Amino acid sequence: MNAIVEMKSMNKFYGTHHVLKDIDLAVTRGEVMVILGASGSGKSTLIRCVNGLEMYQHGRLVVDGFEMPVEADRRLGGERELAQIRKGVGMVFQQFGLFPHKTVLDNITIAPMRVRKKSREEAEATAMKLLDRVGLRAHANKYPGQLSGGQQQRVAIARSLAMEPHLMLFDEPTSALDPEMVGEVLDVMRELASSGMTMMVVTHEMGFAREVADRVVYIDQGSILEIGKPDEFFDNPKNDRARSFLARVLKH
Amino acid sequence: MIATSIKWTRHNLFGKPLDVVLSLLVIPGVLWLAYTITDWAFASAKWDIVVQSLRVLMIGVFPADQAWRAWTASAIIGAILGAGLGCVFCFKPHHGLVLLLVPVLLLIVDGGLENALPATGIIASTILGWALTSYVPLTRKVLPAAAFTGFIVIVAVMAPPGVGLWGGLLLSVLLTLVTSVLSLPIGILLAFGRQSRLSSLRIICTWYIEVMRSVPLILVVYWIWILMPVLEPQWGLADVARGMIGFTIFYSAYVAEYVRSGLQAVPRAQTEAARSLGMSEFDINRSIVLPQALRVVVAPLVGNVLDIFNSAPLVFIIGLTDFLRAGQMILANPQYGDRTFEVLSFLLVTYFVIGSMITYAARKLEDHMATGTR
Numbered sequence: 263m264n265a266i267v268e269m270k271s272m273n274k275f276y277g278t279h280h281v282l283k284d285i286d287l288a289v290t291r292g293e294v295m296v297i298l299g300a301s302g303s304g305k306s307t308l309i310r311c312v313n314g315l316e317m318y319q320h321g322r323l324v325v326d327g328f329e330m331p332v333e334a335d336r337r338l339g340g341e342r343e344l345a346q347i348r349k350g351v352g353m354v355f356q357q358f359g360l361f362p363h364k365t366v367l368d369n370i371t372i373a374p375m376r377v378r379k380k381s382r383e384e385a386e387a388t389a390m391k392l393l394d395r396v397g398l399r400a401h402a403n404k405y406p407g408q409l410s411g412g413q414q415q416r417v418a419i420a421r422s423l424a425m426e427p428h429l430m431l432f433d434e435p436t437s438a439l440d441p442e443m444v445g446e447v448l449d450v451m452r453e454l455a456s457s458g459m460t461m462m463v464v465t466h467e468m469g470f471a472r473e474v475a476d477r478v479v480y481i482d483q484g485s486i487l488e489i490g491k492p493d494e495f496f497d498n499p500k501n502d503r504a505r506s507f508l509a510r511v512l513k514h
Numbered sequence: 515m516i517a518t519s520i521k522w523t524r525h526n527l528f529g530k531p532l533d534v535v536l537s538l539l540v541i542p543g544v545l546w547l548a549y550t551i552t553d554w555a556f557a558s559a560k561w562d563i564v565v566q567s568l569r570v571l572m573i574g575v576f577p578a579d580q581a582w583r584a585w586t587a588s589a590i591i592g593a594i595l596g597a598g599l600g601c602v603f604c605f606k607p608h609h610g611l612v613l614l615l616v617p618v619l620l621l622i623v624d625g626g627l628e629n630a631l632p633a634t635g636i637i638a639s640t641i642l643g644w645a646l647t648s649y650v651p652l653t654r655k656v657l658p659a660a661a662f663t664g665f666i667v668i669v670a671v672m673a674p675p676g677v678g679l680w681g682g683l684l685l686s687v688l689l690t691l692v693t694s695v696l697s698l699p700i701g702i703l704l705a706f707g708r709q710s711r712l713s714s715l716r717i718i719c720t721w722y723i724e725v726m727r728s729v730p731l732i733l734v735v736y737w738i739w740i741l742m743p744v745l746e747p748q749w750g751l752a753d754v755a756r757g758m759i760g761f762t763i764f765y766s767a768y769v770a771e772y773v774r775s776g777l778q779a780v781p782r783a784q785t786e787a788a789r790s791l792g793m794s795e796f797d798i799n800r801s802i803v804l805p806q807a808l809r810v811v812v813a814p815l816v817g818n819v820l821d822i823f824n825s826a827p828l829v830f831i832i833g834l835t836d837f838l839r840a841g842q843m844i845l846a847n848p849q850y851g852d853r854t855f856e857v858l859s860f861l862l863v864t865y866f867v868i869g870s871m872i873t874y875a876a877r878k879l880e881d882h883m884a885t886g887t888r
């Protein structure tokens with residue numbers, strides 16, 4: 263089976279609020295999938311379900327060969343699958359989420375050492391390679407607070423990569439950045455995509471979506487309304503809501 | 515210099531009509547008070563009583579020929595506290611000179627070596643500990659182990675003449691140290707327990723904290739003191755140990771509340787980021803959440819230590835002789851009946867000096883923590 267993420271009529275509620283409605287979606291290995299939609303449409307919720315930061319109530323979600331337990335099962339302690347899934351799935355957040363009390367190097371090495379039980383030497387060697395890859399080798403011993411937003415986000419990407427994930431989730435990775443720093447983060451993501459990483463990206467960067475995405479998914483009020491190749495989606499959206507969404511965001 | 519101070523005075527003390535009125539009332543009052551106190555302190559007060567009773571005030575009723583044990587323990591405590599200070603606040607030679615004034619002063623006032631010698635030893639070991647961790651950062655790593663060993667040595671050295679003899683300022687400090695050190699981990703566990711997903715654990719911890727916070731310390735100490743022999747007669751714990759247990763049980767609840775407020779201050783995003791890296795809940799709490807939470811509550815936690823120290827006199831209820839009680843005992847001697855003010859002034863000044871030192875160290879600790887995050 264070639265799909266790394268498979269959702270079958272997945273449903274999620276916040277109390278009585280139906281946030282994700284019968285989601286059917288499959289992400290193939292090596293694919294870059296960009297998720298678009300208006301604010302509050304459920305994009306974050308969707309990708310946060312993939313690594314279990316949010317729980318879903320009905321349907322099915324298989325990630326990297328492991329079945330993600332539904333909420334009722336997780337309350338009964340179905341945490342083993344969760345741990346397995348999280349090891350193989352990296353996530354980058356809008357607000358970076360770096361640990362402020364640890365140096366850049368320690369931010370990157372802590373999970374490989376604690377979760378994958380790597381030795382410090384090995385973890386640090388990997389970390390330095392990754393810092394090279396995101397262009398921040400010189401900042402290894404600084405604290406996150408001493409870095410710019412763009413640099414922090416690149417460290418966050420390196421930190422996720424250190425766990426050698428099969429899938430990377432990005433939730434608006436550039437939305438909290440000053441405009442002049444957006445480019446450096448997108449460059450790293452571009453390089454990552456071309457290296458063959460499977461990625462699910464929520465973003466408002468339409469240029470990036472069009473250039474890098476293999477497929478674009480459009481969500482509105484918790485339902486997938488359109489899914490297809492970026493050129494088709496951007497040039498010729500079939501759905502009315504998608505069309506008016508594009509008209510709104512492309513105007514800026 | 516004079517011009518600026520006149521300016522400062524005019525601006526701050528006589529700026530507005532209300533300031534003028536207040537200043538005209540308060541300044542003469544303060545001057546009169548200062549004059550009266552100085553006059554009394556240097557002209558009429560007879561300080562010899564303090565010098566003569568210094569040993570009792572410091573180490574209680576320890577027999578004179580065994581006093582070396584208590585002094586050794588004090589020196590070890592000095593070294594531990596100094597070493598702790600050195601981790602966050604670098605030692606400078608002038609600090610040493612100021613500290614060494616204490617034994618010099620004693621030598622001048624007393625004229626003999628009986629007090630000056632132990633004082634020199636205590637101060638010297640404090641300076642040694644302070645300088646060691648200041649200049650040799652490697653020693654900071656072994657400090658917890660060294661402090662623990664030091665504590666064992668203290669107990670071993672002080673125990674032979676009888677644990678019931680422990681007293682004075684030494685007892686107050688020991689009680690404060692033991693309670694502070696023990697209540698921190700217990701308080702942390704209680705704080706996590708109060709947030710646990712297991713509802714039984716959560717309810718137990720919540721009840722414990724709420725009950726302890728709504729009863730007086732003195733009652734808890736007394737209850738523990740009378741209950742322990744009933745519950746565990748074969749243990750035969752000394753009064754001192756029972757007192758320390760009571761203090762720890764009581765103050766753990768307060769530590770728990772401070773820690774909980776710190777835990778709540780750590781953004782959810784931190785936990786989520788750590789979870790997304792696959793870290794276990796235990797690792798997340800230990801390495802990501804707790805360090806950030808403690809950083810936020812350093813000030814209230816140190817305030818708690820000060821609180822413990824200032825509450826130590828309450829151990830009189832179980833028959834122990836702390837610093838304050840030692841002062842009272844001296845005054846109970848009819849021969850010294852007219853020296854109440856001298857002794858009480860000494861107690862007041864000593865409490866004030868120690869309290870301000872704790873507050874000062876707390877500020878240094880906060881500064882130190884703040885630079886770590888930047």
Ligand SMILES: Nc1ncnc2c1ncn2[C@@H]1O[C@H](COP(=O)(O)OP(=O)(O)OP(=O)(O)O)[C@@H](O)[C@H]1O
Binds near residue numbers: 279301304305308
């Ligand atoms: N913790 C929560 N409790 C209740 N409702 C929530 C919670 N988190 C999100 N929601 C609701 O779920 C819906 C989807 O939210 P989500 O954050 O997934 O949207 P989004 O598409 O990521 O929006 P944005 O572009 O603003 O990030 C929204 O209506 C939101 O109000």
Ligand SMILES: [Mg+2]
Binds near residue numbers: 305306307433434
């Ligand atoms: Mg979102």
